[in-house]
Amino acid sequence: MTAFPQTKDTTDKRAALLDATILLTQARGFHAVGIDAIAAEAGVTKKTLYHHFRSKEELILAALRRYDSQFRNRFLRAVETSGETPCQRLISLFDVARADFSATGFNGCLFVKAAGEFRGISPEILRFCTEAKTLVLEAFETLCRDADVREPHILAEQLFIIYEGACAAIHVTGRTDITDNAKAAAMTLMAPYLPAEDVSPA
Amino acid sequence: MTAFPQTKDTTDKRAALLDATILLTQARGFHAVGIDAIAAEAGVTKKTLYHHFRSKEELILAALRRYDSQFRNRFLRAVETSGETPCQRLISLFDVARADFSATGFNGCLFVKAAGEFRGISPEILRFCTEAKTLVLEAFETLCRDADVREPHILAEQLFIIYEGACAAIHVTGRTDITDNAKAAAMTLMAPYLPAEDVSPA
DNA sequence: TGTGAAGGGGACAGATCTGTATACACAGGG
DNA sequence: CCCTGTGTATACAGATCTGTCCCCTTCACA
Incomplete structure (x- = not known):
């Protein structure tokens, strides 16, 4: 990446291509x-595109990597700064998700879409989608573990x-209010695992 | 449909085209x-294809209609015959779903995929996906109502x-055992709404 | 000042995709 | 017996898509 001297514009164009890929594929597949x-x-x-990427597949893979990195940085950072105690942060998971699901142009999870379009076509893209989602699940589990949940693995997977489910349901029905009910369901599931004072203000 | 005399083969070809469309689009998008x-x-x-359908879009729409009809007939009928009491039938929802999610060639919900690929391209297809999913949600609500759940609308939406969520998570991670945890989560959510004897054998 | 990477503009090849046209076969009903 | 509906087989038009190529400019750096 830095083996040869590159101007400032070089990385700009590359990033613009990745952002455009994310934007358009999110909207239309x-x-x-x-x-x-x-x-x-x-x-x-x-x-320029083919100067930076050898093929469309490579471009898409790079765009998914960028999307994954951006998502985890933004989402998990927001969760981590959203409450003082681990329990509060765990609960605020769906408040943070609400913004994503209600954003204009939201059209379902990009990894789910990519997995649906590239299974049997590009194993590399499919594998990356699986890995990215697994990392999200593991992040949930870390949050549960920090909150001293009894069975972090089980609760994390349920969350x-x-x-x-909220992501897919909002995507296909268009009803963003589903997030509220998703949060309510999450609170119900968390209740048995958490101290009463964190759950009561439902 | 029956306004003109048609041979037996006519509907066979049409159905074969719809089934092929479902099969291939499920696998590859x-x-x-x-x-x-x-x-x-x-x-x-x-x-022959263009004799039965005026365009690819019309073929896809017809295939989605067929898929919707097949799915609701099969899934909801299986649920309705899966237990003696409404409560038992409600609980068995995820046992019935397990077979679908574990089937070979499972590649995520066809409506979710269609919505992701046709938003901004074919409003008609997008609208049908929304309607089909809404009907599933309403079927869940009917099950809840039959089981005398306190707030059928809320529990149905959570289920x-x-x-x-189980559908998407299994699709993208490949771990079919997620269904078990989905059922466990569903039982936890149902517990407050149902008589104790139906929920206890978790 | 010269070199070489990065990019613009646009033409182009080759493949593929949607949709149509042509020519023929076959079955059933008035 | 002919007509219509349905089908096969195949070629084709027109569009679009991926990926390449050529010629030009700009700019950083040696």
């Missing part, structure tokens, strides 16, 4: 979006299921 | 599968979230 549209959205020519 | 592949899988020529 991976196979429905062409290389030309991505290059145009990034304000770049195809030449993960609800997180994914 | 909607935009990644071409008309030729669908016709070949159905053992039919393109001419729906878990159902969708």
Whole structure:
């Protein structure tokens, strides 16, 4: 990456291409979006695109990596600063998720979409989606462990299921208020594991 | 449909085309599968395909309708015959779902995938996906109502979230055992609403 | 000042995709 | 017996998509 001297614009173009890929594939899917549209959205020519990435598949994989990194940085950081105690942070999980699910242009989880479009086509992309989601699940488990939950593995997976379910349900029904009910369900599931004072203000 | 006399083969070809569409789009996505592949899988020529359907979009829409009808017939009928009391039937929801989620070739919910690929491209397909999922949610609510649940609307939506979450989570992680934990979560959520004797044998 | 990487602009090849056209076969009903 | 509906087989038009190539400019750095 830094083996050769590169101007400031170089990384800008690359990042613009990745952002354009994320934006367009989120809106219309991976196979429905062409290389030309991505290059145009990034304000770049195809030449530049193929200078940075060897193929569309490589571009998509890089975009998913960027998306994963951005998501975990933003989401988990927001959760970590959202409450004073581990229990409060755990509870605020779905408050943080609400912003994502209600964002304009939200069109379902990008990894779920990628897994659906590339199974049997690009094992590499499918594998990365699996890994990215596994890391999210593990982050949930760390939160549970910090909160001294009795069975962190089980509760984390249940919260993960609800997180994914809210994501898919809002995506396909368009009703963003589902997040409220998802949070309520999460609180019910957490209740047996947490001290009473953290759960009571439901 | 029956306004003109038609041979037995006519509906066979049509159904074969719809089944091939469901099979291939489930495996590889909607935009990644071409008309030729669908016709070949159905053992039919393109001419026949375009005789029954005016466009790929119309074919996909018809396939989604067929899938929806098949799914509701099969899934809800299985649930309705799975227990003697409404409570038992409600609990067995995730036992019935387990078979679907563990089936070979399972690649996520077809409606979720369609919604992700056709938002901003085909409003008609997107709308049908929303309607189909809403009907599933309403079926859950009917089950809750039959079981004399206190707040059927809320519990049904929570079960729906878990159902969708298990579907997405298994799809992207490949771990079918997630269904067990989804059922456990569902039982926990149902517990406050149901008589103790139905919930205890967890 | 010269070199070479990065990028613009655009043409192009080759593949694939949707949808149509042509020519023929076959079955059933008036 | 002919007509219509349905089907096969295949070629084709037109669009689009991925990926390459050529020629030009700009700019950092040696």
